Amino acid sequence: MSDAFGDDGLTRGTSERAARAEALRRAIREHDHRYYVLAAPTISDAGYDALFRELKDLESEDPSLITSDSPTQRLGPNIENSFAPAPHIVPMLSLDNAFSEGEIREFDARIRRTLNLAADMPVEYVAELKIDGLSISATYEQGALVRAATRGTGTVGEDITPNARTIRSLPLRLSDAILPAPSRIEVRGEALLSHDEFARINAENELSGASTFANPRNAAAGSLRQKDPGVTASRGLEVFLYASGAYEGEPLESQWSLLEAYRAWGLRVNPHSRVCASIDDVVVFIEEWAERRRTLPYDTDGIVVKVNSRSMQEALGSVSRSPRWAIAYKYPAEQVRTRVLDIVIQVGMSGALTPVAALAPVRVGGVSISRATLHNEDEIRRKDVRIGDTVVVQRAGEVIPEIVEVVRDARSGDETEFVMPEACPACGGAVGRAEGEAVLRCLNPACPEKARRRLRHFVSRAGMDIENLGGKRLDQLMDAELVRDPSDLYRLTMDDLVAIPRMGPALARGVLAAIDESRSRPLARFIYALGIRHVGARTAEILAESFGSVEALIDADEESLAAIDEIGAVIAAAIVDFFANPVHRDMALKLQDLGVRPVAPDRPDSASRLFAGKTFVFTGTLEAMTRPQAEARVKALGGKSSSSVSARTDYVVAGPGAGSKLEKARALEVTILEESEFLAMLERTPS
Numbered sequence: 017m018s019d020a021f022g023d024d025g026l027t028r029g030t031s032e033r034a035a036r037a038e039a040l041r042r043a044i045r046e047h048d049h050r051y052y053v054l055a056a057p058t059i060s061d062a063g064y065d066a067l068f069r070e071l072k073d074l075e076s077e078d079p080s081l082i083t084s085d086s087p088t089q090r091l092g093p094n095i096e097n098s099f100a101p102a103p104h105i106v107p108m109l110s111l112d113n114a115f116s117e118g119e120i121r122e123f124d125a126r127i128r129r130t131l132n133l134a135a136d137m138p139v140e141y142v143a144e145l146k147i148d149g150l151s152i153s154a155t156y157e158q159g160a161l162v163r164a165a166t167r168g169t170g171t172v173g174e175d176i177t178p179n180a181r182t183i184r185s186l187p188l189r190l191s192d193a194i195l196p197a198p199s200r201i202e203v204r205g206e207a208l209l210s211h212d213e214f215a216r217i218n219a220e221n222e223l224s225g226a227s228t229f230a231n232p233r234n235a236a237a238g239s240l241r242q243k244d245p246g247v248t249a250s251r252g253l254e255v256f257l258y259a260s261g262a263y264e265g266e267p268l269e270s271q272w273s274l275l276e277a278y279r280a281w282g283l284r285v286n287p288h289s290r291v292c293a294s295i296d297d298v299v300v301f302i303e304e305w306a307e308r309r310r311t312l313p314y315d316t317d318g319i320v321v322k323v324n325s326r327s328m329q330e331a332l333g334s335v336s337r338s339p340r341w342a343i344a345y346k347y348p349a350e351q352v353r354t355r356v357l358d359i360v361i362q363v364g365m366s367g368a369l370t371p372v373a374a375l376a377p378v379r380v381g382g383v384s385i386s387r388a389t390l391h392n393e394d395e396i397r398r399k400d401v402r403i404g405d406t407v408v409v410q411r412a413g414e415v416i417p418e419i420v421e422v423v424r425d426a427r428s429g430d431e432t433e434f435v436m437p438e439a440c441p442a443c444g445g446a447v448g449r450a451e452g453e454a455v456l457r458c459l460n461p462a463c464p465e466k467a468r469r470r471l472r473h474f475v476s477r478a479g480m481d482i483e484n485l486g487g488k489r490l491d492q493l494m495d496a497e498l499v500r501d502p503s504d505l506y507r508l509t510m511d512d513l514v515a516i517p518r519m520g521p522a523l524a525r526g527v528l529a530a531i532d533e534s535r536s537r538p539l540a541r542f543i544y545a546l547g548i549r550h551v552g553a554r555t556a557e558i559l560a561e562s563f564g565s566v567e568a569l570i571d572a573d574e575e576s577l578a579a580i581d582e583i584g585a586v587i588a589a590a591i592v593d594f595f596a597n598p599v600h601r602d603m604a605l606k607l608q609d610l611g612v613r614p615v616a617p618d619r620p621d622s623a624s625r626l627f628a629g630k631t632f633v634f635t636g637t638l639e640a641m642t643r644p645q646a647e648a649r650v651k652a653l654g655g656k657s658s659s660s661v662s663a664r665t666d667y668v669v670a671g672p673g674a675g676s677k678l679e680k681a682r683a684l685e686v687t688i689l690e691e692s693e694f695l696a697m698l699e700r701t702p703s
């Protein structure tokens with residue numbers, strides 16, 4: 017292969033070596049594009065490896081040849097992700113949903129009304145698959161990938177550049193071969209994992225005792241938010257790009273021309289998108305993909321319909337968080353029949369006894385289902401579910417499977433009614449129901465199953481996120497009586513761990529390091545991890561912001577808790593109740609003695625308050641965003657915008673065509689910014 021580049025041996029001069037490195041970079045980039053973007057390679061693996069090795073060798077002989085967009089530099093030198101706040105110059109919007117053909121037609125009618133279109137003038141749309149991954153935004157400057165961020169709140173995401181660089185279908189450099197690349201562009205799309213990769217990762221995690229992911233989407237999110245880009249690189253993430261944010265370049269006249277331009281620049285776009293001449297064609301597309309989408313190697317959860325014309329999009333604009341020119345059609349949840357083999361009781365961390373149906377395994381929406389929660393006894397009676405019944409199950413919102421109904425006609429008469437146990441199936445302790453509650457609970461404070469669940473919750477991803485302590489490994493530690501409550505984790509030693517079957521010193525060190533790392537988790541995670549009833553991740557965040565420390569939360573009374581926005585009387589009572597129990601109180605404090613130091617959030621959040629107290633006036637034409645968008649950004653960062661310039665104005669952002677406001681700003685000596693300077697301010701994040 018190297019002959020094609022005139023390789024003539026070892027005695028090349030510096031400029032020859034530089035030229036050779038550039039030729040290799042181009043060739044490898046081209047082959048990467050063919051392989052990862054077009055799925056149509058034209059070189060053997062061995063041929064590719066030879067090119068890659070040659071480039072690596074050249075670069076290690078002479079490191080000055082290394083460029084940041086070299087294909088060898090996807091995994092940079094030991095750079096960790098900072099997850100620093102990454103403000104989006106143009107916010108990342110979400111989409112309104114439609115659940116029926118009627119709602120899709122109503123969307124079309126709304127657009128025609130808004131645009132005042134004649135009855136016989138159809139609107140052209142682009143129909144795209146709605147990929148079920150997570151949205152990312154990648155910024156290219158002068159053709160080079162300079163930054164990548166998650167969606168986050170839509171206005172501020174997290175910087176995941178080192179991780180995104182490892183995604184092979186995301187080019188490090190845009191191609192200029194067919195169409196000049198824009199000087200600056202934020203390309204947006206979806207990061208995803210294929211079914212095969214998802215299965216592979218879960219199988220690997222299962223083997224190593226780490227916890228498994230519920231679905232490809234969660235696995236993709238977990239893979240993208242790894243501290244170590246090396247782990248992300250091993251996860252086989254892919255992307256499809258379908259939208260843009262800030263843009264400086266030749267104007268793109270339609271969604272379709274955007275997709276075509278992306279293709280030309282070497283960006284991966286989904287091959288199944290289609291221009292539809294009218295809403296009727298959109299409906300046909302939706303019907304066509306209802307079943308066909310199941311044959312794809314990745315998850316989709318609907319169809320995104322976009323007005324094709326850019327000028328129409330601009331005329332339509334956005335409402336709150338979603339554009340008026342696009343909508344997401346969601347397919348109904350897939351329903352499948354199966355049999356209830358048994359009804360078993362699961363004991364939760366609060367002692368709640370939850371009946372769970374053990375099902376004959378079936379595939380629903382791409383995953384195998386063998387359990388479905390029945391919530392409580394009342395629910396079983398209401399649905400009249402019996403052991404042996406044939407039932408209809410569905411995955412609601414692609415999460416926990418549920419039983420929709422019993423197929424009565426399929427009953428043989430041999431079905432048996434389920435009776436709730438009179439004692440806790442885990443510890444044999446007494447059970448009882450609090451007044452007004454449907455849930456039966458184990459009343460034994462020392463129930464081992466409660467402790468097990470509590471611990472699982474504590475180490476879980478949304479909690480203290482202790483890697484390498486998946487279900488099985490934690491069970492081993494509990495069975496060996498090394499760990500009874502969360503505080504025991506922080507007392508574990510190397511000797512304790514290596515005594516566990518199949519735990520070598522390397523793994524043991526990894527577990528200890530992960531436990532150690534969790535000592536400084538954000539306070540919100542710590543509060544969530546305690547497992548207080550009704551305190552989910554969002555409530556935990558509010559509590560962390562309001563109280564700033566565990567001690568302050570422990571001392572809070574019901575009144576002061578209930579006074580907080582979004583915290584009602586029920587949650588307030590549950591928190592007070594939780595800490596009134598000396599076991600919980602002592603545990604929370606004991607953890608601190610063991611060096612667990614949850615980190616309180618900055619108050620006020622410094623990244624999102626970048627413009628606190630500042631007043632902006634926009635005048636003239638903005639290019640990267642509309643004026644309302646710019647104003648929304650200022651507001652999101654804590655500032656104000658005004659339509660007139662006064663001595664109280666801090667900044668005037670002036671674009672082409674600015675008139676009297678600019679003059680007044682000069683007269684009052686108000687700081688005047690060009691749009692590019694304003695954009696640079698948005699990008700700047702406090703350290």
Ligand code: IVH
Nearest residue numbers: 109110111144145146147151258320339344
């Ligand atoms: S367009 C302003 N196109 O769906 C346009 N989104 O429910 C914003 N998604 O946050 C999005 N496939 O993560 C668009 N072909 C597609 C999509 C798509 C998946 C996701 C995206 C977005 C969410 C909105």
